[in-house]
Amino acid sequence: MTIRGQIWGEDAEAIERTLEETDADLARYVREFAYEEVMARPGLDLKTRELAAVTALVALGAPKELATHLEGALRVGASETEVRETIIQAALFVGFPRALAAMKLLAAVLHRRGGAEPPAGPI
Amino acid sequence: MTIRGQIWGEDAEAIERTLEETDADLARYVREFAYEEVMARPGLDLKTRELAAVTALVALGAPKELATHLEGALRVGASETEVRETIIQAALFVGFPRALAAMKLLAAVLHRRGGAEPPAGPI
Amino acid sequence: MTIRGQIWGEDAEAIERTLEETDADLARYVREFAYEEVMARPGLDLKTRELAAVTALVALGAPKELATHLEGALRVGASETEVRETIIQAALFVGFPRALAAMKLLAAVLHRRGGAEPPAGPI
Amino acid sequence: MTIRGQIWGEDAEAIERTLEETDADLARYVREFAYEEVMARPGLDLKTRELAAVTALVALGAPKELATHLEGALRVGASETEVRETIIQAALFVGFPRALAAMKLLAAVLHRRGGAEPPAGPI
Amino acid sequence: MTIRGQIWGEDAEAIERTLEETDADLARYVREFAYEEVMARPGLDLKTRELAAVTALVALGAPKELATHLEGALRVGASETEVRETIIQAALFVGFPRALAAMKLLAAVLHRRGGAEPPAGPI
Amino acid sequence: MTIRGQIWGEDAEAIERTLEETDADLARYVREFAYEEVMARPGLDLKTRELAAVTALVALGAPKELATHLEGALRVGASETEVRETIIQAALFVGFPRALAAMKLLAAVLHRRGGAEPPAGPI
Numbered sequence: 001m002t003i004r005g006q007i008w009g010e011d012a013e014a015i016e017r018t019l020e021e022t023d024a025d026l027a028r029y030v031r032e033f034a035y036e037e038v039m040a041r042p043g044l045d046l047k048t049r050e051l052a053a054v055t056a057l058v059a060l061g062a063p064k065e066l067a068t069h070l071e072g073a074l075r076v077g078a079s080e081t082e083v084r085e086t087i088i089q090a091a092l093f094v095g096f097p098r099a100l101a102a103m104k105l106l107a108a109v110l111h112r113r114g115g116a117e118p119p120a121g122p123i
Numbered sequence: 124m125t126i127r128g129q130i131w132g133e134d135a136e137a138i139e140r141t142l143e144e145t146d147a148d149l150a151r152y153v154r155e156f157a158y159e160e161v162m163a164r165p166g167l168d169l170k171t172r173e174l175a176a177v178t179a180l181v182a183l184g185a186p187k188e189l190a191t192h193l194e195g196a197l198r199v200g201a202s203e204t205e206v207r208e209t210i211i212q213a214a215l216f217v218g219f220p221r222a223l224a225a226m227k228l229l230a231a232v233l234h235r236r237g238g239a240e241p242p243a244g245p246i
Numbered sequence: 247m248t249i250r251g252q253i254w255g256e257d258a259e260a261i262e263r264t265l266e267e268t269d270a271d272l273a274r275y276v277r278e279f280a281y282e283e284v285m286a287r288p289g290l291d292l293k294t295r296e297l298a299a300v301t302a303l304v305a306l307g308a309p310k311e312l313a314t315h316l317e318g319a320l321r322v323g324a325s326e327t328e329v330r331e332t333i334i335q336a337a338l339f340v341g342f343p344r345a346l347a348a349m350k351l352l353a354a355v356l357h358r359r360g361g362a363e364p365p366a367g368p369i
Numbered sequence: 370m371t372i373r374g375q376i377w378g379e380d381a382e383a384i385e386r387t388l389e390e391t392d393a394d395l396a397r398y399v400r401e402f403a404y405e406e407v408m409a410r411p412g413l414d415l416k417t418r419e420l421a422a423v424t425a426l427v428a429l430g431a432p433k434e435l436a437t438h439l440e441g442a443l444r445v446g447a448s449e450t451e452v453r454e455t456i457i458q459a460a461l462f463v464g465f466p467r468a469l470a471a472m473k474l475l476a477a478v479l480h481r482r483g484g485a486e487p488p489a490g491p492i
Numbered sequence: 493m494t495i496r497g498q499i500w501g502e503d504a505e506a507i508e509r510t511l512e513e514t515d516a517d518l519a520r521y522v523r524e525f526a527y528e529e530v531m532a533r534p535g536l537d538l539k540t541r542e543l544a545a546v547t548a549l550v551a552l553g554a555p556k557e558l559a560t561h562l563e564g565a566l567r568v569g570a571s572e573t574e575v576r577e578t579i580i581q582a583a584l585f586v587g588f589p590r591a592l593a594a595m596k597l598l599a600a601v602l603h604r605r606g607g608a609e610p611p612a613g614p615i
Numbered sequence: 616m617t618i619r620g621q622i623w624g625e626d627a628e629a630i631e632r633t634l635e636e637t638d639a640d641l642a643r644y645v646r647e648f649a650y651e652e653v654m655a656r657p658g659l660d661l662k663t664r665e666l667a668a669v670t671a672l673v674a675l676g677a678p679k680e681l682a683t684h685l686e687g688a689l690r691v692g693a694s695e696t697e698v699r700e701t702i703i704q705a706a707l708f709v710g711f712p713r714a715l716a717a718m719k720l721l722a723a724v725l726h727r728r729g730g731a732e733p734p735a736g737p738i
Contacts, residue, residue: 056585093548179462216425257702339671
């Protein structure tokens with residue numbers, strides 16, 4: 001299976017279509033360079049890659065891509081605990097606000113995957 | 124009163140519950156380390172702390188936490204003018220886009236607290 | 247025509263009103279310093295200025311202001327292709343997540359200006 | 370005394386000359402817009418302004434300007450403790466690495482002003 | 493052994509002393525909260541934690557702390573290849589400039605640990 | 616001539632060697648993907664691309680890569696004035712500290728290329 005297939009799972013077709021409609025060339029770079037060339041490199045297992053991706057996206061504060069890779073991390077074998085620990089640790093390096101926003105997003109991702117209702121109140 | 128009580132005011136219970144539902148351990152670090160240990164330190168008054176928090180959050184571009192601390196700054200004694208000046212000054216250091224986004228958020232916070240209708244149009 | 251008029255086009259009145267309602271002093275700095283003093287300087291053409299503004303806003307991840315300058319770039323003479331290339335190139339310097347978010351925003355801007363339906367699915 | 374004079378103190382002449390040699394127009398905007406227009410606004414005292422400037426520069430990770438405003442904060446009346454507290458608190462919002470780098474810079478600034486030897490070892 | 497001992501290795505004493513001389517309270521938070529509370533949590537192995545720390549520090553562009561955790565990652569069991577892959581992957585999320593700066597720093601760290609001469613030329 | 620040759624000029628060989636010694640795979644992505652695939656795309660002229668690169672690197676605060684592209688912008692036909700204007704404008708979007716640091720770096724680049732002594736004093 002492609003790296004994209006492993007990370008995107010059952011959303012792969014929808015994500016590919018959205019990418020393609022957004023910009024065909026940028027979509028191609030995402031598919032061919034980002035996923036099938038760089039993320040597919042040997043030397044680092046895919047679970048660690050996805051947890052590193054989560055860390056980078058917590059640092060950036062990029063919610064859409066973060067949601068994709070929170071779910072991707074779970075799909076390629078990270079446990080919910082490992083994802084939570086990755087986010088908690090990020091608070092040390094990039095501060096609590098980014099970590100809190102990421103953790104709320106994780107709650108929404110877990111809910112979508114069949115978990116409990118995500119918290120709706122203010123932070 | 125706890126530092127959290129002073130900054131979160133009448134929203135304290137809702138914020139605590141949201142934090143708890145998001146991640147119990149991260150919530151504990153926010154409560155015990157961020158608020159009751161660091162923000163509670165002597166040597167800097169709480170109003171200046173909250174205006175510094177506002178500056179940090181304008182720099183990050185983190186709207187949820189920024190709204191909390193815009194309201195927190197007002198609750199612990201900063202005037203609306205002091206908050207506006209803090210945001211205007213931030214434009215010098217982190218640019219106009221972050222300052223404009225923060226000022227629009229302040230308008231929403233002031234409206235929620237009983238002020239005029241916030242501006243709804245495009246920026 | 248003022249620089250604001252050239253960049254904001256038919257939205258100028260609405261943007262001015264929103265700025266004014268947000269904070270009259272910050273609005274004045276945006277109008278008088280940012281646009282009519284700095285952006286109006288000779289020595290760099292307005293199209294290149296707007297493409298540089300797009301790059302800065304892709305880097306920041308500031309969607310509201312980015313939408314304004316994506317549209318502004320098109321208004322002052324950048325082609326859709328030039329704007330797309332500016333965003334694609336930004337991926338090299340600030341990463342794919344910021345570039346993807348910007349390209350989706352461009353799709354929404356182009357749709358508003360009479361183009362095709364923007365992609366609605368997940369990225 | 371100008372705001373620049375208050376913040377830059379005995380370094381004012383050297384800073385002005387460096388700015389002027391760097392770019393005369395950017396220097397003018399720094400002097401006339403940043404300092405004598407925005408930083409000079411009433412409604413927020415200069416000590417709080419400088420502590421907010423310190424916070425913004427810790428967030429950015431901009432060592433040269435941060436050194437200027439660490440010293441500026443001390444010149445306009447902030448105590449060493451208040452500056453230390455501002456940096457410690459910033460760790461919550463932008464993470465420990467930025468706060469540690471800033472605190473090491475403060476040690477160098479204090480040393481230059483006649484204090485103890487700054488720490489020289491690795492962090 | 494403490495988490496600090498595992499990550500800092502033979503530099504532990506020098507780092508502790510530098511931290512202590514920089515600010516005793518911030519040093520205590522780094523030791524007690526960052527390392528012995530958060531980094532010491534179960535649920536994520538230390539090697540993955542250090543590779544995530546590397547990613548966060550590449551994103552920030554914080555060279556001192558990055559050098560510490562590049563070395564830390566190697567000390568707690570990451571291979572040179574795994575560290576290189578973590579940096580290469582970060583280029584996708586935060587751009588090539590941050591990744592290049594980090595990779596040059598890794599060369600210096602490897603040299604210090606007994607490897608080949610680091611590249612000295614311009615990038 | 617390759618895009619790298621146009622941007623790197625007489626430094627091309629030294630830069631290639633440094634890249635290669637830093638990491639052969641990352642070097643290959645920089646050469647083949649960043650320069651000869653993305654920067655080489657039609658649809659945006661190379662001068663505008665380099666001024667956009669300068670803007671992105673001012674926003675990041677990445678001095679090594681910024682120096683490369685300040686010089687690159689001049690090599691592919693941007694005038695000193697156009698580069699200065701690009702930096703001055705960036706102050707609006709990412710703040711004065713990043714713009715000042717970039718302008719000092721430009722002074723050093725211009726000096727290296729045969730211009731006047733760069734300013735040496737504090738900012």
